[in-house]
Amino acid sequence: MIEVRDLQVAYGGRVVARVPELDLRAGECVAVVGESGSGKSTTLLSLLGLTEGADVSGHVRVCGVDVLTATPRELRAIRGARVALVMQSPQAALSPTTRLGVLMRRALRLHGLPSGERVLAEAAEAVMLDPGILRRYPHEISGGQAQRFAIALAIALGAEAILADEPTSALDVTVQAEVVGVLRRLREERGLALLLVSHDLALVSTIADRVLVMRDGTVVESGPAAEVLSRPAHPYTRELLEALP
């Protein structure tokens, strides 16, 4: 579904992310871990061709589309409808002047999908949200609800993969568990692929199949989650694990 080879993202000659290899298959969860500024989010954005003003080289294939050579129209067709992005600050990612239902309906229409009440309600229920929430504005819902709405939007659009950028770091612990629960269930039930960017190793250990550890824009270690987290080969991975409370 997502295939990355020798990806390099640079701003003004400075390389901010270098990923030699990254594959994401249906139903799989791959986590990219590392501290702030290690190039995780940049990697994520480059997969959807959203790194404006950056020099991107290598080979990035997402849902059969070569992202680096694709036309804007081809890129827009995969954004949202095939690969959805869930952001770190859930409420800030929703336009404050638009009701959630209106936002979802517009997104569906944009991609030429049916946008009836039923479709919207089903998407909300899939993430355990009361469909009544679709009549509300972003400031009237909680962070956890906003994050689940972002996932509901991905489901309504029929996304095959979700790219999640620190999806739980802005939420408190109980709400984090809710969101992770929803993601895990969707993975099992719908074969949704999940590319998770996080610095939260505890979260990663519970959900990821494979892990990439990034530092200063470079992948320093990668492999099956259980292996990397229990027998880290790189000193930096050991450092991250020791930093766990």
Next chain:
Amino acid sequence: MTALVTRRALPGSVDRLALAGAALIVLVVLAALLAPWIAPYPADEVDPVNALLPPSGAHWFGTDQVGRDVLTRVLYGGRTSLSIAVAVLAVSAAVGVTLGVVAGYAGGWVRDVIMRVTDVFLAFPALLLSLTLAVVLQPSVTTVVVAIAVTWWPWYARLSAATAASIANRPYVDAARCLGVPAPLVVVRHVLPNSLTPVLVQLSLDAGGVILTAAALSYLGLGAQEPVAEWGLMVQQGQTLFTTNWWVVTFPGLAILVTAFAFNVLGEGLRGALDPRRIVK
């Protein structure tokens, strides 16, 4: 991050003043709209026999040099002055906000071109540019609208460009792009609606200024022409009579003062109420 439970702080004095301003504006607008029904005399009824009568039961605001009822003229003048204000602000905001939002969202050379053009217009003193235009064009109400709008839109362009530039970096704009929304739709649906609050405040603050400028142009003979009732024109026609027949100039002058004041007070109140620094826990 904990969610802050916030409410807007509205100190009583500012709030009440703004409400008074809003009430005054409603009153002025109603008076202007209903002029044909509530005015005691026909708008242009000349009655030389009863010229320059002081305020009385029959003519509350007195009569002017040709015997027209000043109250009637003030009511009809409100229609002209308010129409000018609405037209100028509508044109200025439409042009300015469109250009500003595009400049702010697009950035780069698009912003540079739009903002430099804006700067050229801002470089001229507004009244001077209006005056020049009003002289070149035929004196009329339309001339006043064009002349003032030409000097007014750059302020809206600059204001919206700054707001739109900050909105363009908000996560919800990125989120829209991540959903595959094309740039023009991102601007129309997300950047524009979220950039309008400061524009609304500015519109209210500017309404008074536009009415004053329009009055100034008419006063100088470059705007509304006889027999159109317009406050600035009425002040100009009555000024020589101030020492002998004070009512001819005073009532239209007061109308300008009260309306401009009301819009300013409302604008200040709105600015206060919408200022994020006033949000308290």
